[in-house]
Amino acid sequence: MxxxxxxxxxxxxxxxxxxxxxxxxxxxxxxxxxxxxxxxxxxxxxxxxxxxxxxxxxxxxxxxxxxxxxxxxxxxxxxxxxxxxxxxxxxxxxxxxxxxxxxxxxxxxxxxxxxxxxxxxxxxxxxxxxxxxxxxxxxxxxxxxxxxxxxxxxxxxxxxxxxxxxxxxxxxxxxxxxxxxxxxxxxxxxxxxxxxxxxxxxxxxxxxxxxxxxxxxxxxxxxxxxxxxxxxxxxxxxxxxxxxxxxxxxxxxxxxxxxxxxxxxxxxxxxxxxxxxxxxxxxxxxxxxxxxxxxxxxxxxxxPAMDADRSFLRNSKTMPNGERQFMRKCSICHGLTDAPSRKAGPSLHGVFGRRAGTLPGYRYSPALDGSKIVWNDNTIDALFAEGPDHYIPGSKMPMQVIASSADRADLIEFLKRATEGGSQ
Ligand code: HEC
Missing domain, CATH: 2.130.10.10 (YVTN repeat-like/Quinoprotein amine dehydrogenase)
Incomplete structure (x- = not known):
């Protein structure tokens, strides 16, 4: 003592x-x-x-x-x-x-x-x-x-x-x-x-x-x-x-x-x-x-931004893989609803079919502002197969690659469900 x-x-x-x-x-x-x-x-x-x-x-x-x-x-x-x-x-x-x-x-x-x-x-x-x-x-x-x-x-x-x-x-x-x-x-x-x-x-x-x-x-x-x-x-x-x-x-x-x-x-x-x-x-x-x-x-x-994301507090072991990928690798910067948020990245609500860099009210980097990319299964897959630094050079999104194609597929499947529909 x-x-x-x-x-x-x-x-x-x-x-x-x-x-x-x-x-x-x-x-x-x-x-x-x-x-x-x-x-x-x-x-x-x-x-x-x-x-x-x-x-x-x-x-x-x-x-x-x-x-x-x-x-x-x-x-x-x-x-x-x-x-x-x-x-x-x-x-x-x-x-x-x-x-x-x-x-x-x-x-x-x-x-x-x-x-x-x-x-x-x-x-x-x-x-x-x-x-x-x-x-x-x-x-x-x-x-x-x-x-x-x-x-x-x-x-x-x-x-x-x-x-x-x-x-x-x-x-x-x-x-x-x-x-x-x-x-x-x-x-x-x-x-x-x-x-x-x-x-x-x-x-x-x-x-x-x-x-x-x-x-x-x-x-x-x-x-x-x-x-x-x-x-x-x-x-x-x-x-x-x-x-x-x-x-x-x-x-x-x-x-x-x-x-x-x-x-x-x-x-x-x-x-x-x-x-x-x-x-x-x-x-x-x-x-x-x-x-x-x-x-x-x-x-x-x-x-207030936390309210949409209480799942942060859930046990990740009981989550499906796609949701776990999102919680671990994306949720700190991205919300899934159209609720206002103070997160670093734009909300991914309605991201499928959306042209890159077009969420109203979000200040994109010049790399995404005016981009021709439309987000869908293939482009989001490529974004994390190559990493944002290669796929959209100059983007504010930090470098990260999701090496496993199965993890990317699970993530995309989760995102499709979680980002559609009306506000929560
Ligand atoms: C550390 C913060 C951070 C993390 C982690 C992060 N992002 Fe991002 N993300 C951003 C920022 C910031 C932007 C805006 C980039 C710009 O303006 O260049 C962005 C942009 C995007 C876009 C383009 C959105 C649009 O409206 O054009 C998509 C899609 C995206 N992120 C998906 C993801 C996914 C999926 C993950 C997890 C695998 C992820 N991000 C992880 C910060 C992050």
Whole structure:
């Protein structure tokens, strides 16, 4: 058992806080949120301060000379890192300056045994601070700016501005880290679960890989770039992704499917995300100087577009293959009814027999606007046999190929039924 400083225990949120909550008081955007094992919320802000919240009242933590961007709870107290390159430990008696990097501090990760806090910086350095006191351990640099750090499976993982995901050897952390992924675009966020790593990137890439081999487990990449925040809750198996467009997507890590997807802010970004200690709420921060607490059970009712798509919440194993193909590969961007929707792609309602690029009110790319293609069994089949990038070069629809002709046939059969008829 870890021992947690008394001031953290005393100030836990009441258990009944299953209501939509706003934590107000910061004078700038909220860049980071952390929740202690007892449920206390801490926020980090552009206003150079961090806050520890008791219910709706903040205790301000003032010491940084610039924006506070990273934070994490440890048994010794809260650790914060900022744009002033400094790392502070907030004990009950006050702040202690642990040290400074040579660039902005982007990340704080706490080792599972609570013995170390790891911090990463844009200067390409990674340090382990022993929480019992003593000099920090400087790890081998990943060779690029560090955007995020995560502990998992005993190891420490680093995500870099160069688009790499690297693994530090748990026994020899000072040896050069092993590259697991080369993404091509900067990786902003990494989260570690049981045997898996999830990462989110500048280009909207959101992928889950095997922690040891690097093999891909799932791909949730969307046209909503960049991915800015990732968080997960082990007991409830939820992984949440926040992006530059203000959306929060909640994934089910047992089935690797999307459980909820909603627009949390009218204008992006979602810079900070953290689950409550029981996993029943999600805390989010962004431009508007407040932290929002959303009860997850209420989430789908926040997005009208979700109403047409409750089947997101159904068990995919019991669905016919064509519907499952649609739910997994298309439904995140396309509705099936003529109900208004805020999805990224045009509704596919009435798509069979429709000329491409002609749904009124939808802003198509020039590739589809004025296209001569008419959508039918053959053209939709070709679209995913070749992939949109080949079939309609320049289209906004992301690259994806459905390799199996049987899957394409099932998908088309499902789409034919689901997109015809009047409004639902
Ligand atoms: C990440 C989002 C995304 C996913 C996933 C996606 N699409 Fe699209 N789709 C779009 C966008 C955006 C457009 C509009 C493209 C443009 O304007 O260039 C589009 C256009 C289309 C069109 C042309 C519609 C029209 O009115 O001309 C069809 C058909 C289509 N998608 C089918 C599908 C199917 C079937 C799937 C699943 C296999 C799928 N899409 C997956 C985003 C997506």
């Amino acid at each position: 870890m021992r947690w400083a008394a001031f953290l225990i005393l100030t836990a949120l009441p258990a009944a806080a299953q209501e939509f909550t706003t934590l107000k008081g910061h004078g700038g955007p909220v860049m980071g949120i952390a929740v202690s094992p007892q449920g206390q919320v801490a926020t980090a802000s552009f206003d150079n301060s961090a806050a520890l919240w008791t219910g709706n009242s903040p205790k301000w933590l003032e010491a940084h000379g610039a924006a506070v961007t990273a934070l994490g709870f440890t048994p010794a107290g809260l650790i914060t890192g900022g744009d002033d390159f400094a790392v502070y430990l907030w004990r009950a008696e006050g702040p202690e300056l642990l040290g400074r990097h040579k660039g902005k501090v982007t990340s704080v990760a706490v080792s599972p045994d609570g013995a170390f806090a790891a911090t990463g910086s844009w200067d390409g350095s990674v340090r382990l601070w022993p929480l019992a006191g003593g000099r920090p351990l400087e790890l081998s640099s990943p060779g690029a700016g560090v955007n995020d750090l995560a502990y998992g499976g005993g190891a420490l993982f680093a995500a870099t501005t160069d688009g790499e995901l690297l693994r530090y050897d748990p026994v020899h952390p000072q040896e050069p880290p092993l590259p697991l992924v080369k993404h091509g675009f900067g990786i902003n966020q990494v989260e570690a679960g049981k045997g898996w790593l999830a990462y989110g990137a500048v280009d909207g890439g959101t992928r889950v890989i095997d922690m040891d081999s690097g093999a891909q487990i799932a791909d949730f990449s969307l046209d909503r770039r960049p991915v800015l925040s990732l968080t997960h809750h082990t007991e409830t198996g939820q992984l949440a992704v926040g992006d530059g467009h203000g959306y929060i997507m909640v994934l089910d890590t047992a089935e690797w499917q999307i459980a909820r997807d909603f627009q949390a802010t009218r204008q992006g970004p979602v810079w900070a995300l953290a689950f409550s200690e029981d996993g029943l709420m999600i805390w989010a921060g962004g431009l508007d100087d407040v932290a929002y607490g959303w009860p997850i059970a209420l989430l789908d009712s926040f997005d």
